[in-house]
Amino acid sequence: MKLIGNFKMNLTYPEVCKYLQTIQASENMIFCPTNLYLPFFLEKGLTVGIQDVSEYSMGSYTGQTSASQASSLGVKYAIIGHSERRKKYKDENLKEKINQAIYNNLKVIYCIGEEEGQNKQEILIHQLSLLEGVIHSISIVYEPVWAIDTGKVPTNQEIEETVLFIKEYCQKKFHLSLEVYYGGSVDEENIKKLKTISSLDGFLVGKASYDSEKFNQMSNILFLQ
Ligand code: PGA
Numbered sequence: 001m002k003l004i005g006n007f008k009m010n011l012t013y014p015e016v017c018k019y020l021q022t023i024q025a026s027e028n029m030i031f032c033p034t035n036l037y038l039p040f041f042l043e044k045g046l047t048v049g050i051q052d053v054s055e056y057s058m059g060s061y062t063g064q065t066s067a068s069q070a071s072s073l074g075v076k077y078a079i080i081g082h083s084e085r086r087k088k089y090k091d092e093n094l095k096e097k098i099n100q101a102i103y104n105n106l107k108v109i110y111c112i113g114e115e116e117g118q119n120k121q122e123i124l125i126h127q128l129s130l131l132e133g134v135i136h137s138i139s140i141v142y143e144p145v146w147a148i149d150t151g152k153v154p155t156n157q158e159i160e161e162t163v164l165f166i167k168e169y170c171q172k173k174f175h176l177s178l179e180v181y182y183g184g185s186v187d188e189e190n191i192k193k194l195k196t197i198s199s200l201d202g203f204l205v206g207k208a209s210y211d212s213e214k215f216n217q218m219s220n221i222l223f224l225q
Pocket of ligand 1: 006143147148149150183184185186204205206207208
């Protein structure tokens with residue numbers, strides 16, 4: 001089981017300092033703070049991921065961070081294809097980003113999920129098509145867009161069916177056996193029920209992850225109970 005925290009663009013520097021004093025990290029927790037703060041999490045000995053990488057290897061790309069830069073710092077994971085980036089930044093070069101990450105020894109956490117009213121299976125198959133040719137270092141997060149930051153969560157049965165569909169499809173189509181996580185409004189109250197989904201390998205948490213008290217509670221429920 002893995003517990004991944006996606007801080008998005010949250011916390012000021014003093015808040016990060018406080019967070020680092022109060023978080024009780026375990027080895028299966030992955031922290032994905034804003035790029036500026038990555039070194040502080042690494043200095044603490046925590047396992048760290050970056051929220052996105054550039055599709056380019058290096059060069060004149062103002063504002064971007066390359067997979068090689070992240071990797072040289074000690075970052076181990078890269079989230080790619082988060083729905084906020086797909087939607088707000090029209091993130092399109094996801095295959096190049098996946099390739100950059102894997103080439104630079106980052107493990108990819110690839111986010112997929114349908115919007116409200118879309119044909120789920122069709123969308124997932126389309127988003128998974130980028131995995132053609134990938135043979136290792138990738139895991140999937142199933143995040144229905146309508147569940148992110150809304151407090152709405154699918155039923156356990158819906159998540160279980162979708163996770164199994166993703167695993168079976170990837171096995172059949174790409175011969176990949178993958179870990180699949182769930183993301184979307186997971187918090188310290190619902191994680192107990194969600195962790196009973198047997199096919200699931202972990203969670204990607206937004207809002208509840210950058211509150212150290214809540215994230216500590218979640219890790220206790222997941223790893224100690
Ligand atoms: P949320 O975000 O937990 O705040 O819904 C999840 C995500 O966007 O990864």
